[in-house]
Amino acid sequence: MNNNIVAIVGRPNVGKSTLFNRLIQRREAIVDSVSGVTRDRNYGKSEWNGKEFSVIDTGGYVRGSDDVFEGEIRKQVELAIDEADVIIFVVDVEEGITPMDETVAKLLRKVTKPVLLAVNKVDNAMREKDAVEFYNLGLGEYFTFASISGSGTGDLLDALIEAFPEKPEVEVKEDLPRFAVVGRPNAGKSSFINALIGKDRYIVTDIAGTTRDAIDTKFDRFGFEFNLVDTAGIRRKAKVKEDLEFYSVMRSVRAIEHADICILVIDATRGFEGQDQSIFWLAEKNRKGVVILVNKWDLVEKDTMSTRDYEEKIKKELMPFTDVPILFVSALTKQRLLKALEATVQVFENRKQRISTSKFNEYMLKVIEAYPPPAMKGKYVKIKYCMQLPTQTPQFVFFANLPQYVKEPYKRYLENKIREKWDFAGVPIDIYIREK
Ligand code: GDP
Numbered sequence: 001m002n003n004n005i006v007a008i009v010g011r012p013n014v015g016k017s018t019l020f021n022r023l024i025q026r027r028e029a030i031v032d033s034v035s036g037v038t039r040d041r042n043y044g045k046s047e048w049n050g051k052e053f054s055v056i057d058t059g060g061y062v063r064g065s066d067d068v069f070e071g072e073i074r075k076q077v078e079l080a081i082d083e084a085d086v087i088i089f090v091v092d093v094e095e096g097i098t099p100m101d102e103t104v105a106k107l108l109r110k111v112t113k114p115v116l117l118a119v120n121k122v123d124n125a126m127r128e129k130d131a132v133e134f135y136n137l138g139l140g141e142y143f144t145f146a147s148i149s150g151s152g153t154g155d156l157l158d159a160l161i162e163a164f165p166e167k168p169e170v171e172v173k174e175d176l177p178r179f180a181v182v183g184r185p186n187a188g189k190s191s192f193i194n195a196l197i198g199k200d201r202y203i204v205t206d207i208a209g210t211t212r213d214a215i216d217t218k219f220d221r222f223g224f225e226f227n228l229v230d231t232a233g234i235r236r237k238a239k240v241k242e243d244l245e246f247y248s249v250m251r252s253v254r255a256i257e258h259a260d261i262c263i264l265v266i267d268a269t270r271g272f273e274g275q276d277q278s279i280f281w282l283a284e285k286n287r288k289g290v291v292i293l294v295n296k297w298d299l300v301e302k303d304t305m306s307t308r309d310y311e312e313k314i315k316k317e318l319m320p321f322t323d324v325p326i327l328f329v330s331a332l333t334k335q336r337l338l339k340a341l342e343a344t345v346q347v348f349e350n351r352k353q354r355i356s357t358s359k360f361n362e363y364m365l366k367v368i369e370a371y372p373p374p375a376m377k378g379k380y381v382k383i384k385y386c387m388q389l390p391t392q393t394p395q396f397v398f399f400a401n402l403p404q405y406v407k408e409p410y411k412r413y414l415e416n417k418i419r420e421k422w423d424f425a426g427v428p429i430d431i432y433i434r435e436k
Contacts, residue, residue: 003257004053004164006046007080009108010090011073011100015120018147019090020044020057023157043253043282048157051164054257056083056250070103077107083250086163087115088156091134093127093144105137114163117142118156123149176218177348180229180259182252182283184275187265188295191331193228196341224345229259249278256282261289261347261426263340268296268328272314284321287393289347289426291325293340298330320412323419324426347426351394355422357387360396367417368398376405384436394429399436406433 006023008016024044042057058076080087089108091101108115119131122144134142143159145152181189197219218227256262262283266276283290294310307328315322325343329336364386373381382401389395396418400406411431418429 004051004085005056005083005253005257006053006086006088006160007056007058007084008088008090009058009077009080009104011098011104014090014092014095015147016057016090019088019118019120019145019153020055022147022150022153023055043250045285048161051161053160053164054253056080056253058250070100073100073103074107077104079250081107081111081113083253085113085165086160087111087113088118088160089115089139090118090120090147091137093119093121093131093134096130096133097136101137105139109138114165115139116156116159116163119144120147122146123151177226177345178229178258178260179226179263179344179348180252180255180261180288181263181265182255182279183265184267184273184279187267188331189265192263192265192293192295192329192337192340195331195334195337224341226345229255249275249282252279252282256286256288259288260351261291261344263291263293263344265293265295266314268294268300268310272317277317280318284428287428287430289344289351291327291340291344291347291426294326294328295331297328297335298333321428323424343426346423350424351427353394353422353424354390355388360388361386363421364398364414364417367414371413373400373406373410376402379405381405383433389432394424394427395432396429397432397434400433401436403433403435 008020010016020042023046044055046053046055058080087108089104091097117134117137117139119134119142122128122131123146128144131142131144143152143156145156147153181193183189219225256279262279264276264280264283266272280290280292292314294314300310310328311326314326315324318324325347327336327340327343329340331337365383368383373383375381379402383398383406384400386396386398389397396414398406398414411433414431415429418424
């Protein structure tokens with residue numbers, strides 16, 4: 001549950017993205033082959049020694065040229081300090097300490113969060129000696145590695161795991177739904193929350209240095225009991241005036257990871273934009289339930305745009321995961337807010353749903369018989385048995401004689417059939433084909 005977040009910082013071209021890719025490699029490949037959509041490349045999941053964590057390459061969000069402004073670096077480091085539990089600061093032994101490294105070091109020296117100084121491109125004994133100069137950054141012990149070959153990353157990862165803070169488990173009643181309200185700045189998240197809870201308690205001033213972990217607040221509204229997963233990021237209104245994509249997306253990471261269901265609020269007058277898509281994808285990738293609220297619907301001329309047209313447009317952006325409830329609401333007039341809450345609770349129920357193995361087989365084996373997997377290289381693929389796995393999020397396994405011959409389109413077919421029969425609206429599904 002207490003998923004740690006690691007941020008990689010450093011000036012451009014020190015090897016941040018190579019390190020990032022190395023850390024997230026395995027998982028990434030799987031996810032991208034499924035979606036086939038270009039995704040945000042700066043966020044991923046990783047694990048080491050059985051510990052899971054998320055990685056943010058903050059550098060990916062700062063225009064990368066050699067003459068980046070100090071301001072950009074400052075933003076990058078601030079983002080890391082705000083959002084991460086541990087910061088990896090990458091420097092380059094070939095170049096030695098540059099003025100920009102010093103700028104970053106200066107910012108990081110003030111931080112109470114663990115900072116790992118990682119000296120890249122150290123692939124021989126000579127360079128190992130050269131690395132000593134990085135003591136001058138005043139960040140203490142450093143780690144040497146070579147991101148290209150991967151040498152040294154094991155030690156770095158060991159240290160990383162060690163550095164994760166011991167976090168007290170958030171006290172929540174386990175069966176209570178955890179909803180996170182996410183979206184771009186100005187989409188109307190605070191207005192939505194205020195409308196729900198009936199007072200302006202979310203207008204909180206930002207106190208520098210406060211812990212910014214996600215907070216669960218229990219609500220009991222309209223007969224629904226739920227925990228609202230809030231982050232200081234969502235509250236941090238004063239500072240998030242700038243409509244910067246990476247800020248709103250990254251500020252959503254922790255809220256999303258702590259939630260069961262993400263309520264993605266979008267601004268009807270602006271449509272479903274890149275940032276909305278990135279946040280949606282974060283939720284999907286984390287296997288969270290999703291409900292989309294098209295807010296400010298009161299501002300839309302209904303004769304120029306119908307809900308159906310609007311919904312169609314959004315669904316195109318959601319491909320291939322389009323089975324998502326989309327509601328048209330107004331936080332201002334409180335139109336359909338109760339419906340929104342109902343839909344969210346329904347998605348929560350859908351996500352918990354367990355289909356008995358006998359019912360699942362009874363239905364799915366017929367579906368498979370009606371349209372079997374296409375033969376490959378003259379061989380017939382037979383699926384004789386299937387079941388839902390006892391996992392937190394819906395996962396289904398189909399046992400086949402030749403699992404390697406069951407390709408993506410057929411898995412999609414199975415998923416669609418499952419969705420036709422059972423209500424998994426708003427819930428990402430995993431399909432696995434295994435050898436019997
Ligand atoms: P946040 O940054 O996502 O929390 O967005 P806010 O809740 O602060 O809303 C941004 C602006 O949009 C504010 O001026 C709100 O009054 C306005 N707003 C929010 N929801 C609605 C809505 O449903 N209709 C209209 N007309 N304005 C809204």
